Amino acid sequence: MFDSLQEKLADAFKVLKGKGKITEGNVKEALKQVKMSLLSADVNYKVVKEFMDKVTSKALGEKVMRSITPDQQFIKIVNDELVELLGGQQSELDLKSRPSVILMVGLQGSGKTTTAAKLALWLKKKKGRNPLLVADDVHRPAAIDQLEMLGKSIDVPVFTGDRKDPYEIAKKGLDFALAKGLDTVIIDTAGRLQIDEEMMKEVEKISELVKPDEILMVLDSMAGQDVVNAAAEFDKRLSVTGFVVTKLDGDSRGGVALSAKYVTGKPIKFVGMGEKVDQLDAFFPDRMASRILGMGDVVSLVEKVQENFDKKKMEEMEKRLRKAQFTFDDFREQLRQVKKMGSLSSLLEMIPGASKIKNVQLDEDQLKHVEAIINSMTKKERTNPGIINFSRKKRIAAGSGRPLSEVNKLMKSYDEMKKMMKRFGKLEKKGKMGKFPFQFK
Ligand SMILES: Nc1nc2c(ncn2[C@@H]2O[C@H](COP(=O)(O)OP(=O)(O)OP(=O)(O)O)[C@@H](O)[C@H]2O)c(=O)[nH]1
Numbered sequence: 103m104f105d106s107l108q109e110k111l112a113d114a115f116k117v118l119k120g121k122g123k124i125t126e127g128n129v130k131e132a133l134k135q136v137k138m139s140l141l142s143a144d145v146n147y148k149v150v151k152e153f154m155d156k157v158t159s160k161a162l163g164e165k166v167m168r169s170i171t172p173d174q175q176f177i178k179i180v181n182d183e184l185v186e187l188l189g190g191q192q193s194e195l196d197l198k199s200r201p202s203v204i205l206m207v208g209l210q211g212s213g214k215t216t217t218a219a220k221l222a223l224w225l226k227k228k229k230g231r232n233p234l235l236v237a238d239d240v241h242r243p244a245a246i247d248q249l250e251m252l253g254k255s256i257d258v259p260v261f262t263g264d265r266k267d268p269y270e271i272a273k274k275g276l277d278f279a280l281a282k283g284l285d286t287v288i289i290d291t292a293g294r295l296q297i298d299e300e301m302m303k304e305v306e307k308i309s310e311l312v313k314p315d316e317i318l319m320v321l322d323s324m325a326g327q328d329v330v331n332a333a334a335e336f337d338k339r340l341s342v343t344g345f346v347v348t349k350l351d352g353d354s355r356g357g358v359a360l361s362a363k364y365v366t367g368k369p370i371k372f373v374g375m376g377e378k379v380d381q382l383d384a385f386f387p388d389r390m391a392s393r394i395l396g397m398g399d400v401v402s403l404v405e406k407v408q409e410n411f412d413k414k415k416m417e418e419m420e421k422r423l424r425k426a427q428f429t430f431d432d433f434r435e436q437l438r439q440v441k442k443m444g445s446l447s448s449l450l451e452m453i454p455g456a457s458k459i460k461n462v463q464l465d466e467d468q469l470k471h472v473e474a475i476i477n478s479m480t481k482k483e484r485t486n487p488g489i490i491n492f493s494r495k496k497r498i499a500a501g502s503g504r505p506l507s508e509v510n511k512l513m514k515s516y517d518e519m520k521k522m523m524k525r526f527g528k529l530e531k532k533g534k535m536g537k538f539p540f541q542f543k
């Protein structure tokens with residue numbers, strides 16, 4: 103995501119890096135590069151102009167020129183302006199009425215149907231809501247089936263009505279939610295072009311009928327500049343309440359995300375990070391800005407780790423670590439916890455500076471191999487690795503399909519880890535260490 107924008111901005115910052123004193127000349131050079139990066143990321147030119155005006159006046163200000171770390175100051179200015187451009191504060195969904203109604207609108211293929219299902223799952227999981235999906239795209243027959251399938255996969259009911267009249271389906275969908283005690287109605291509509299007057303009228307009429315709490319326009323981040331014009335037009339006619347920017351997982355240049363708020367004044371509320379139903383994230387302008395600047399997204403990382411680590415298991419493990427009782431069962435559990443958090447490379451992307459170590463490929467296969475080796479051990483061997491002699495090693499290697507050398511390597515790292523644990527344990531007892539270094543909170 104935003105890879106090329108990130109690289110280009112990094113170049114811009116390099117211009118100033120290590121310069122003890124900066125001049126108007128080299129700030130201007132850095133500014134020029136920032137501008138080029140934004141333009142080539144497909145950010146709307148008007149947006150770029152205003153952005154540059156703001157950054158320029160701040161960067162050429164006295165504070166930066168006299169600062170000891172001009173490059174850092176410059177990055178901070180760009181970061182702050184980016185946060186502003188992306189909407190400043192996080193904007194949450196505003197769902198007041200019962201049932202609350204969310205209307206999904208947007209161009210063809212932008213991701214409305216997928217996002218409707220993602221949102222239903224998100225509301226269920228994160229907000230404890232009971233959503234209903236309403237299939238109101240009657241123009242493409244397969245659209246209704248698509249939503250029904252998605253609904254099934256996340257265990258959320260889908261209302262399809264007579265499958266013909268979009269106004270009846272919408273109205274009856276609301277009645278259905280009321281009757282069944284469902285508190286949030288998400289209406290999936292047909293994709294339409296803003297120049298298609300009939301289709302625009304249809305969605306206007308649906309909106310008047312259901313009086314949505316939220317009208318979310320789905321924007322495909324891969325689709326380039328035109329999307330921003332469509333956003334402006336949809337907003338003019340429907341008064342959207344926010345955007346969902348999808349497909350940010352691909353090699354999107356990200357310009358859409360950077361322009362939508364500026365052009366319409368309406369916030370981005372969510373981002374789609376993949377095709378799967380759980381790949382929807384609430385949008386945080388500050389986190390997105392630091393991600394774009396390659397400073398990593400520490401807050402997201404911390405949250406992700408917290409969400410996925412099983413706290414109780416980790417506390418137990420911490421206790422065992424303290425007593426240096428760490429077994430291969432614990433080791434395997436730890437591997438599983440890491441795996442739950444998604445791919446290692448996606449985690450790596452969120453760590454500051456890690457985006458620069460492009461050549462270091464984290465080998466996810468290696469993790470699988472380690473797990474296979476541990477799986478081939480008997481319960482006794484896992485809890486008491488001391489008994490693993492040469493013939494046991496040979497058996498484990500054969501059982502896991504890994505070479506003996508890998509088994510040896512794993513045993514060695516285990517021994518080292520255990521030694522280290524003992525050292526920490528002793529130091530801690532003597533009170534030489536304020537805090538145990540492994541904290542799983
Ligand atoms: N990689 C990726 N693909 C996505 C994302 N969101 C949607 N898609 C894919 O985009 C394609 C179109 O998604 P739909 O949800 O059918 O789009 P739509 O707006 O409902 O399309 P129409 O109803 O035909 O207008 C599908 O193949 C989705 O899997 C995302 O965040 N990332």
Ligand SMILES: [Mg+2]
Pocket residue numbers: 214215216239245290291292293
């Ligand atoms: Mg659709």
